Amino acid sequence: MSTPSQASGVPAMSFMDPKVVMSIRSLELRAKVVVEGFRTGLNKSPRHGFSVEFSEYRQYAQGDDPRFLDWKLYARTDRSYIRLFEDETNLRCYIVADFSRSMSFGSLDYTKHDYGRTIAASLAWLLNRQGDAVGLTLFDERVQMVVPARYRLGQLRRIMVTLEEPTSGRETNPEHALEHAARRLNKRGFVVLISDLLAPVDQFEAGLKLLRGCGHDVVVFQVLDPVELDLKIDGPRLFEDLETGQKIYADPNDASETFVQRITEHNDAVRAVCEKLGAAFVRTVTNEPLELTLSGFLHARRSRR
């Protein structure tokens, strides 16, 4: 399992303690703090459009619009080529954030929900400053709220306000949210999924498959609490599931081994699905610096190109 710090190769101690970042009440300010130093330039649009700035030729294929045929070239070469131009629009990105009740767990001073929405806010802020159209989708077992991807005045503010929503729902099902994002993106775009991905892997896989099938780039952030990886808790407890309400009496001393084995298998399965479908995967633990998470994101993006 690769963490962002390992992926970026930057020592973790040089970043701001996430506890300090999370203590900032304003989500927008928090995002600004995290993103500071990461504005590394505009993303190149992932697709070619039809614009004034020529990009390259491509051989005509059945189904292409004949309006873009280069007739002069056809006259010269007797071959059908289509002129491709640099797309005028920047990146269209949808941040799909998990707001299910399982995200409200946190063994630290803050929850996975706080951490995840800080990532979402930071990414939104970063992309908006780059001139990209950013949208937001909140989901639990179904899609709860949608902010359509736009690049306009107030869009960032709308996203920030939407991210203030509390957790809800009795289940986590990213499939619907990913399907919804696929329907929203009529052009090839970019989808960032932020979730603990503790739902069944097949649901997640179905949604991801649809997105990738549409040609969208996908980056998956799996947000986990440290306890969710090692179950280091003192003494036996009556554990109550945040979503289903199921109660199980367990002694971590006895149950940790099995737990670690099961969570590791689950996480490996998630990673394997991402790799299989060509989606970038970043696992982040809530005690890690947020900057590292963003570095991991950029690293994953860079590696995708």
Next chain:
Amino acid sequence: MDFLAPMFAAIGVAAASIPVVLHMLRRAPTQNMPFSIVKFLKPSRPKLTKRSNIEHWPLMLLRILALVLIGLAFARPFLREVIPLDLQDDVVQSVTILVDKSASMRRDGIYEKVQQTIRETVNELGDQDLLSVAVFSNTSRTLLSRERWATASDDEQAAMVEGVVENYEPDWMATDTGTAMRMAADELAQESKDRRKVKARRLVLITDFQRGSDLDELKSGNWPANVDVELKAIEPTNKGNVGVTFVNDRRADRIRVRVASAGDSVQQEFTLQPFDVSGAAVREQIKVTVAPGQRRSLILPAADPQAGKTIAGVELQGDEHPFDNVIDLPEVENPIVKVAHIGPAERNDPESMRYYLQRVLDGNVERDVQLIDLVQDGGVVLPIPMDVKFAVVTDSVPPGLLNSVSEFLDRSGTLLVAPPSVDAVLSLKKFLPGTLDVTEADVDEYAMLGKIDFEHPLFSTFSDARFADFSSIKFWQHRNLVLPHINQTNIRQVGGNTTPVSDQADVSQSLSEIKTAIGSSVEDRQDGNCFVVAKFDSGQPAIVEVTTEENGRIVLFATGWHPTDSQWALSTRFPPLLTRILSLASPAQKDQIRQTVGDVIRPGQLVSSEEWAVTAPDGTSVRWDQSPSERTVAAGLVNDGGDDDPSPQAPTRPANGQNTVTLDQPGRFTVTGKTDDGEYSVSLIAGLSASESRTEMLPLGQLQVLGIGVKSDVEAQLEAENSSAEEINKGQLSANDLERKQKWWRWLLLAGLGCLVLESVWASAIERRQAAEAA
């Protein structure tokens, strides 16, 4: 050490083990932790923990001690010690016997039982005991005070008790048991403070304890803790009762009554019999079916005024307890006043008197007046209808009508005679003084009214100088009414000041002389009375009033008001004069007032007079005038209460000059006041309180529900049976007295609470220390 309630001691000791058991209890850790992926957890078997070591012994002991002490306090401990009773030998009990004398106590069998119960209660008293006897209905009154009892010898005490028993008689009032009990208890409690010897206070309530008893007063405030109540409920020979009450109906021409059956009634079929003023049955009986505990209201069929029968009351028959079975009813007011006319029935002849009479009566805005012609075309003569109280004669009365006129006068009717000729007067000579001689007057040009008695009711409304001028009315001709002996005391000249005319020989005779003069020649009207109300300027009588023995009245004019005789009908004085005569003859009945027995009235206000008299249904009367020395009071009407003397009290004159009368019996009261216009009467109909008809007995526990410790007869009997066991301990104080004297429970309770406070302080200190160590 003994306990009054040892069970609480056992409970306290048992409760002492609770802290230990709670401490030793095996329990599983139940620390909850919300978690996100419970499905990956492998369930463990819950581990029970058992704490066998007590960490804080002092705390544990304090808790145990507190529970034990509180338990002991509730057990009411005391130490047996011998206190000779001779130190307490001056203990006496103070007893108040409160006897119900409300209307419901009039039921059969109750009277004798009440007397017997009073005697039995008095016989149970010791030599030193103090006794007070009071009776109550809607108010209470002390018949025998403790002071009189304490100072009386044995013989005198026996005589006093016998006097109370013999004089006991139920009245007609409602029952206010609550107020009577409260007053008696307060007096009893106050008594106990004054007399240190008194150790037991007992209120013996002798009553039928009917559902209609008002116990509201007992719902507020606390009952004195040192006053015990012993309820001696008296039952009638036969249970059940049905009562009839009047119900106000907005429609004036209806009489509605309500028949209410008590819950313990057996019979359901009854009859209602209306009766008239004389008590004779009117119309047929009405069958009524009322189930026990139910009420039913019904409208009585209208009486037949034509037949002279009006419903004055109604009696319920078929009930075994008649005390609430007869009610008087207000007379139904006839909305139309009928006036009979004896004379030519020509309606549109302006030369006839009827023409003007019709117009005056039509202009009466207060009431609708119907003029009935008794002499029809073709010589047909009708009798004067029974509901007519005012008749006008404008011509000779046919001989066939004389009997009817006689009956009319017997019914207190008023006959106005305006003779157009001498014959018209002579046709009525039978009803006039025998000495009266009538001739046609010799009038020189015209005559005027010379002297009028403005103090007479006929002219009292004109007594003000602005209206007293009758000089403009000219009489062309009139009859000369010659009365050799006439009573006339104070006649004022028309338009002038009052002039005593006692010097005139023809008007100075006394009333008795007049009666003698009239009686010598009139067969049927020997006690008649004759007044000259007005005279012509020639000195001859113009208006004469003759009253008969049965309050019938003849107003005899010496002339007619038609144009042939005079200008009277055209005068502005004529309509008010006729209207005045009509209102005196047929007064409006609006002054019938419904009251309930027990209500206190101010007769002076009712009749607007300082001089009044109240006549009760049984014929007794109370009279009041301006001079206190002249007042006369009849027994039974006025009840000022609050005195040892059971006889009724004469009314006392309050500062404002008014006085009150209590309506103490059901029936029709008449308040008569003397005013300048004469006598004015108001009829009051007092009905029994409806609550008195609800005679089913209240549950005996009703007083206990209200927080009053009551011993019913059964409990008292059981107590008497157990008294032999108490005789054993007669040599010393009882356990109750010992405990009450020692009062150990207070100290134990205080110590227990102290332990709890100490434990709380100690435990919180330990907790704080542990928290500090953990931090």
